[in-house]
Amino acid sequence: MRFFVNPRAALPIYQQLVDQVKSAVASGMLQPGQQLPSVRELAGELAINPNTVARAYSILEAEGLIQRRQGAGTYVAEKPQHKTNLDTLERKLDEFMVEAYHQKIDARTLRQLLEQALLRWKIEEVD
Template sequence: MELRIDPDSAVPIYLQIVQAIKHQVATGRLKPGVQLPTVRELATDLRINPNTVARAYDLLDGDSVITTQQGRGTYVRERPDNAHLARVRQEQLKTLVDSAVGKALSLGYTADEIREAFDAQMARWTRKIKS
């Protein structure tokens, strides 16, 4: 499982892990039944505290994305229903926008400048998609 975190992000590391795993499940890169790395393995790979990974796994378990079987490991649950996938997608979008807006505000951009930049990018992407 490939997972990247940004230690400089405004998004806490445990939420970055949650979002990355949810995204991989939603896009089919992580299939139902696939075993995830142990808390210790993932923490070692990412060079973070195991408690951070455990917190992410707890949230994912609470959201019915993964299941932990005592003594056997942590696995991706069977594919959630469409309503759940829609919620996951909305959460991912909100997080992406929050991160971008947070970074722009911290760099001193005004709300109007940020809104204009988003609108301009959306217009460019819309034109690309239509062509």
């Protein structure tokens, strides 16, 4: 997988990396057990501070999405935990709703977008 960062973006670089890994795991682009680049390797490739990559990896590890193996590297977790953080999801949903409001998107269209996203990401209802 190839990572990209935009130093001029409002989103901090470490968060850009976190989001890219999360998206790649969710889409299957990164598979359980797949090795990620080392901190030094990724920092060099992206021309960023190694501490930035280390911070992103620490967040992903705390969320259960990656595992660091002493002397062996960093890997996508065999069974990613996907720890639920509803506060973060609510905040992101609010940001989405603000954007939808300013673009004058109606409720029906919003529901259709949500349904399409649920299908695209294969998110099923839990009984």
